[in-house]
Amino acid sequence: MSIQVERTRQRFENLVEQLEDSAAILTLVDLGVFDLLFKKAQSAEALAQATQTDSFRLSRFLNLASALGFMAKNGDEYALLDGDRDLFDPEQSYRHGNRLQGLKKRLTTFLAADEILRTGVPLEVAGSGGDVSEADRRGFLSYLHHASLDVAAEVASWTQYFSLSRVMDVGSGAGTYLWEVLKAHPQAQGQWVDRKNAIGLAQEVATAEGVVDRVNFLGGDFFEDPLGEGYDLIILSNLVHCFDMQANQRLISQLSHSLSPGGRMLIKDFEVDDARTGPLKSLRFGIMMTLVGNDGDTYSQNDVLEMVRPAGLAHEITLGMRTSPHSYGMIFKK
C-alpha cells in the first residue's frame, strides 16, 4: 500500500473513532449521567439504576469516558473532574446544560443526513422557526442567548454613534441583540419579532435586563405579518442563514419599507468565502442548514450584497467581529 493510501485509510479510521467517541460521550450527556455525577461520585450500577439503563453496557461507556478524560474513575466509582463542575451545575444549566444537549442534537442531525439527502425533507427545528414545542424553542434559544452575550454586546457597541428611537429585531429569539442595543440607547423603543411560543422566554430575559417596559412583543410569521414602519434600525442577527437567497431577498425588500429614510439594517451572520472552501466551521454549518428548516446556508459577504440589492439599500460598512472571528456585521442604509 502506498504511503498516501495508508494515510488516507488512517484518516477515515480516525473519523470513525472520533464519531464513536462523540456518540458515546454525548449519549452519557443525554442520559443525564454527568448531572448525576455532579451530585456525587457513583458506581456504574448506581448510575444504571438512576438512568434506567443496562449497567453491563453502561459501564463500557463510562470506562471510555474516563479514558478520554471526561470523568475520573476511582475504584468502582466514577466522578466529575474537579475543574468541570461548573459545566454541570444545575444552577447554571440554563447556560451550559442546554449547550451540551444542543451538541447532541447537532450530532443526531448529521447522522440523519442520508435520509434527508434521499428524501429532500429537512427536519423542523426551533432555530429555523419550525413548528416545535415551547420547551424545544426555549432550550435552543436560551442556549443561543448565553452563547451570544459577548457578540451581542460588540454589535451594540457599533450602534453607539447612531441616534436611535425605534429599533426592530426580526427573528429576535431570546432578544439578546435587541436588549443590548436598547441598553446602549436608553431613550429607544424596541420591537421584538419571533414565533409566539418564544415570547415567554424573551419577556423573562427582557425583564432581567431591565428593558421590558420599552419593548413591544410581536409573535407570528415575519414573512406574512405587518411589522410597522418608521424604524431607525432593523437587526437581522443569525437570521439570513436560515433561508435561501430568494426568501432573504423577499424578506429584506419587505423590511426595507419598514425603515425610516436614513434608517439602517444590520445583518450579522457567519462568514464563508466566495468559493466555499472555508472556514471549516462555516462549511459544517452550511450542511446543518440544508438538513433543517428552509434551505438556508452560510453566506459570503458578496452573497449578502446580492441579497440586499433588490431592496436598494446602500452598503455602508462591513465590520469584522472580535468576539466571533468567523462572523461579519454588515450595515446598510436607506
Ligand SMILES: C[S@@+](CC[C@H](N)C(=O)[O-])C[C@H]1O[C@@H](n2cnc3c(N)ncnc32)[C@H](O)[C@@H]1O
Ligand atoms: C437562528 S435564530 C436567531 C435568534 C437571534 N436573532 C439570535 O441571533 O440569537 C432564528 C430565529 O428566527 C425565528 N424565525 C424563523 N422564521 C421565522 C418566521 N417565519 N417568523 C417568525 N420567527 C421566525 C426563529 O424562531 C428563531 O428564533
